[in-house]
Amino acid sequence: MFIPKRIIFEKDVFQYSIANEIRKMFETRNDIEIIYLSSNRYKQHIPGEDLYTQFREGKRTLVVDTKKSLKFQSCKPSAHYQLPLVTGCMGQCEYCYLNTNLGDKPFVRVHVNLEDILNQTQKYISEKIPEITIFEGAATSDPVPVEPYTNLLKRTIEFFGEQEYGRFRFVTKYNDVDNLLNIPHNEHTEVRFSINTPNIIQQYEKGTASFEKRIEASIKMMEAGYPIGYLIAPVFIYQNWKDEYRQLLHLMSEKLSTSVKFPITFEIISHRYTSIAKSRILEVFPESTLPMENEERMYKYGQFGYGKYVYKKEDISEIKSFFTEEIEKMQIHSEIKYII
Numbered sequence: 001m002f003i004p005k006r007i008i009f010e011k012d013v014f015q016y017s018i019a020n021e022i023r024k025m026f027e028t029r030n031d032i033e034i035i036y037l038s039s040n041r042y043k044q045h046i047p048g049e050d051l052y053t054q055f056r057e058g059k060r061t062l063v064v065d066t067k068k069s070l071k072f073q074s075c076k077p078s079a080h081y082q083l084p085l086v087t088g089c090m091g092q093c094e095y096c097y098l099n100t101n102l103g104d105k106p107f108v109r110v111h112v113n114l115e116d117i118l119n120q121t122q123k124y125i126s127e128k129i130p131e132i133t134i135f136e137g138a139a140t141s142d143p144v145p146v147e148p149y150t151n152l153l154k155r156t157i158e159f160f161g162e163q164e165y166g167r168f169r170f171v172t173k174y175n176d177v178d179n180l181l182n183i184p185h186n187e188h189t190e191v192r193f194s195i196n197t198p199n200i201i202q203q204y205e206k207g208t209a210s211f212e213k214r215i216e217a218s219i220k221m222m223e224a225g226y227p228i229g230y231l232i233a234p235v236f237i238y239q240n241w242k243d244e245y246r247q248l249l250h251l252m253s254e255k256l257s258t259s260v261k262f263p264i265t266f267e268i269i270s271h272r273y274t275s276i277a278k279s280r281i282l283e284v285f286p287e288s289t290l291p292m293e294n295e296e297r298m299y300k301y302g303q304f305g306y307g308k309y310v311y312k313k314e315d316i317s318e319i320k321s322f323f324t325e326e327i328e329k330m331q332i333h334s335e336i337k338y339i340i
């Protein structure tokens with residue numbers, strides 16, 4: 001669970017129950033600074049003269065605000081729309097796309113006007129009937145660490161439980177899922193857990209839940225009847241990578257039930273980076289040992305008009321055949337969605 005160092009309440013948020021819940025939960029703690037804004041300008045309340053400090057202070061800041069624009073961004077290829085519940089994440093994963101996307105605003109923002117957001121969601125669903133419209137809840141955040149005191153996912157999952165033509169999905173590296181277990185989800189929400197080898201988690205995913213905790217949470221969700229998937233990402237090629245990923249899959253196969261209603265999905269994404277991301281990462285994590293040697297990679301133009309450094313063709317083929325074979329060996333009801 002995310003326990004912030006400071007909480008900034010935007011003005012006018014206390015007309016929403018979630019803002020009051022958050023205040024009630026934290027206002028008596030004297031280790032948390034609470035700031036009530038009289039305008040909506042919060043950046044000046046986050047200390048730090050340089051990006052390095054601003055990033056660290058920002059990551060420990062919770063901003064409670066409302067979602068002003070209700071025009072949802074598209075979210076191809078994993079869903080039709082992003083569902084804006086939370087922005088930002090407490091984690092400090094060195095390779096995280098948010099480091100580039102959120103720039104100098106790395107703080108966690110929870111949008112408390114959930115009713116407006118869900119009303120808008122309903123409109124998008126209605127426009128496409130009889131097609132099913134899919135919404136992604138983790139496009140710009142990991143919404144799980146703030147769930148124990150926001151209940152944003154819980155209420156959203158319940159909303160989708162009642163939607164014949166709407167589906168919800170989100171991905172997480174955390175385990176705060178207990179309030180999601182006994183709710184009427186109607187199998188309309190798919191939860192994916194992002195996992196990696198303990199070695200990678202320890203080196204590059206600071207501030208996230210351990211591998212064991214993520215697996216434990218995924219099993220709880222599976223037992224609660226949710227369709228579940230695993231994102232193995234990013235996959236790195238390093239000394240012993242095959243042994244460590246094999247061990248990870250082996251541990252999972254020991255814990256996962258062989259009789260599940262839905263196939264357990266796997267999405268496998270090898271490590272990649274853009275030039276902008278690389279310079280950003282090195283600014284925020286100057287000691288980073290992330291493998292980002294351009295000459296060891298292949299430059300590939302992406303569908304969004306900018307290029308990325310990806311592993312070379314022969315490495316990608318090796319990753320593909322390795323994971324295909326190893327997942328097959330797990331002998332569970334599974335489906336590999338893609339390996340890239």
Ligand code: SF4
Pocket residue numbers: 088089090091092093096097098141142173205208
């Ligand atoms: S947990 Fe996910 S969203 Fe959060 S920092 Fe890590 S990669 Fe980024």
